[in-house]
Amino acid sequence: MFTVTTSRITATDAQGQQHTVRVTRRGQWRHVECDTCDWRQRAQLLPRPKAERHLAEAHGAAAA
Numbered sequence: 001m002f003t004v005t006t007s008r009i010t011a012t013d014a015q016g017q018q019h020t021v022r023v024t025r026r027g028q029w030r031h032v033e034c035d036t037c038d039w040r041q042r043a044q045l046l047p048r049p050k051a052e053r054h055l056a057e058a059h060g061a062a063a064a
C-alpha cells in the first residue's frame with residue numbers, strides 16, 4: 001500500500017480569484033492537478049515549481 005499525501009498550492013489572480021493546484025504523492029510519483037481547469041501533470045521531482053508555473057501562465061496568478 002502506498003501512502004497518499006495531498007498538498008495544495010493556492011494562488012490569487014489579478015481579479016482576486018483563487019486557484020488551487022493539488023499535488024498528490026503516490027509512491028515516487030507526484031500527480032499535479034489544477035482545480036480550475038483540467039490541467040494535470042505527473043512529476044517525479046519538484047512538483048511545486050510546475051504548479052506555480054501553471055498558475056502563472058494559465059491563470060495569471062501568483063502563489064502566496
Ligand SMILES: [Zn+2]
Nearest residue numbers: 034036037039
Ligand atoms: Zn489551471
